Amino acid sequence: MSMLPSARLLIVDDEEDMLRLLKRSLTADLNCEIEAVPDAVSALTLLESSRFDVALADVRMPGMDGMEFLERTKTAHPELTVVMMTAYGSIDLAVQAIKQGAYDFITKPFEHDKLVHLLGKAFERTRLIHENLLLQKRVREQESFQEMVGTSPKIRKIFETIKIISNTDVTVLITGESGTGKDLAARAIHRLSQRDQGPFVAVNCPNLPENILESELFGYKKGAFTHAAQDRRGLFREAEGGTIYLDEIGDISPTLQTKLLRVLQDKEIRPLGQTKSVKVDVRIIASTNRDLAAKIQDQTFREDLFYRLNVLSLQMPSLRERPEDIPLLIQHFLEKYSKEFGKPLKRASDEVIQIFLSHPWRGNVRELENLVSRAVLMSPGEVIREEDLDWPIRETEECLVPAEVSFLPYKEAKAQVLEKFNREYVSRVLMRNNNNVTKAAKECGLERQALQQVMRRYAIRNKELLSNEDAE
Template identity: 55%
Template structure:
């Protein structure tokens, strides 16, 4: 780990000696001293400092002059803390207005000074870490699990960086398939809660009466089948993050109960009269027009404003065409590995079709199409025909039929069924994110019947879970 670097600037030699001797061991940092503003500027220009502690009243270049010069040349890269005599508080306030992080009055208590400087170092390190991450995502096509180098995505990355270090509620909006789940996970991964639980709840898939007990838990005897106490997902996420996916679909009743959690940081399990305190960071997402739902009375306005503290809006894929080849190749590599298939490439014709497609389902639609292409392509290249784009030519249709006619009946039938089931069930599992129960329901099949077909054709739900 790089040693923190502090520069102390004061025209009193005894003060410099005292501060260096006392602060260097207590702050565990490298301390340099400068006897004037002029000397400090020279040292700042030749060495890298995290923090400058400067006296305001100095002959020549004063502390305020030094502050202005450092801010003009280095912006927020160097944190400035000012020292001033008790009778010059107005000057210290002026220094804060000009960009100083903090000030402390002489004579000062040593422990208080150490605590203020520790906070200043923490700020400096946080700014440098943010700058490092931004540099990484600008020089790379990826940020966490999100892919893209467009200006729209760079703004999203910067917003994620800013909101991640707070504990405030985040509302992620965007069309279906734009990466709301990945964005929520990125916020959590970069937050101070990253080592704590991340609990995701897909709100529309859980009936209202079950969602309430899942979120808040219940006490034994709260209802007929409550044979034991059960912790809710908010309690499971204590000290961590809970992600309420597609919150625009929940009922006003659940909205009211969630509003209490947002306001009071407490909840009541079903059947329990006593509230329970929870320390949870809430991230919510929606593809719904909440403003319209507020007008129609389907969504509480006060709940919306509690959610929409830090908004992140994700752009649709059609508005960032330059990212399409990056995302397509990323998904291709990912799913070739997951499906245990050899590496493949996307043909120039198909990539051109991808770039010009509207992508109503965004990256999720593309992911589904690429998975089909991996399964259907016979060689090492995926073409438009493999993903169902465009009408196949008569020649190719005849060739496919002819290849089947050369097989025994049972083998030809089995080949067709294999292709159909891989495509159909793969699509359903993609839509349900690998949830077999939901895929069966969407298919009009019993869960056991779908599982039997999957076993017969060697289809696993695992690659579709994300």
């Protein structure tokens, strides 16, 4: 008989003599640990603090009977295999118990060998359940890595590279399109490194004006500028012994680039208003969705800073480069948001999966996650269908230059095509970013003011956008 290591049996019966008999006779034959209790309440209490593989419980007991015990046990401990004991003449009750989740039942008085055989099968069932759960866990582990999901060659290569990078303490530059998971990669590198017990401080560089970003990064002395009412350590010092993650490093000003270069070279910072530098022990991870080589060419990014940052690099693949991961990502986000929104686990219809597989995903995994989360929240049934998707996922097959435009004068035709392009392009980008102008501008590769000018020129405005602009 194949038994679980340290297999444990819980016996529940209100007859003391039966408990002693069963415990004495079964211990040797089953080669397992046995606990015996005289009532269901005691059994439930014991199950809360101890692990058992099989429970053998009498149906008829004073107070809480075996049926109620079974119901509570299957709710709180579904992996526990329960065998019911019943007196002759209570067969109907035993059959009902099986319908409610009992593995099997045995009638009293019972033959010892028959009971041993039945309990042996019950232990085997529990063993198979444990093996299945372990297998499922291993499959999930193979499909995910540090909150990143996928099995494609490109993403598996990223996982392996992160493991290698984590064993070092040098600066890392993570590149890739918006929404590809650069922040998840940075956090994974930190968690797997020797600095994992230290802080992880994330800084979104474009979100702060230059003067505020500088004071936030390096700190300041009281009185260094107006409203500097007290000393501030700064984020570099807050990250002492850990990692600081500079998100979208390609957007910082030339002045900040120079100061950051000094930090990378000398491992020290100088808070605003202070004459002495302060040594810092932090690992720097930076990311960008910009083409830094092009920015170096047009002299908007320092070449020496680039080489200081790019000691080790990680290029995150776009979702278009790993379409085979889309079904796994869909399932991952369905599970995540069904649980988060307190809804039954939903699934995507085959039609929706095919639509997702054919979509270009300009916003990458973030765009996919946003769409799935909205679909989980808004879909009325357990299956998410195309009509539950709240924005037009299919790419238009319409020609960029409609036939009727070709009959217009060149300048007029050009103006109409450009207006149509700008309206549709900007509207879609805004929709993907929940009408957040700052995030939409970042995805477009434009400055926020430039995107606002396009919006004003083509009257791309509504109440929601106006309220977002006011809030920002």
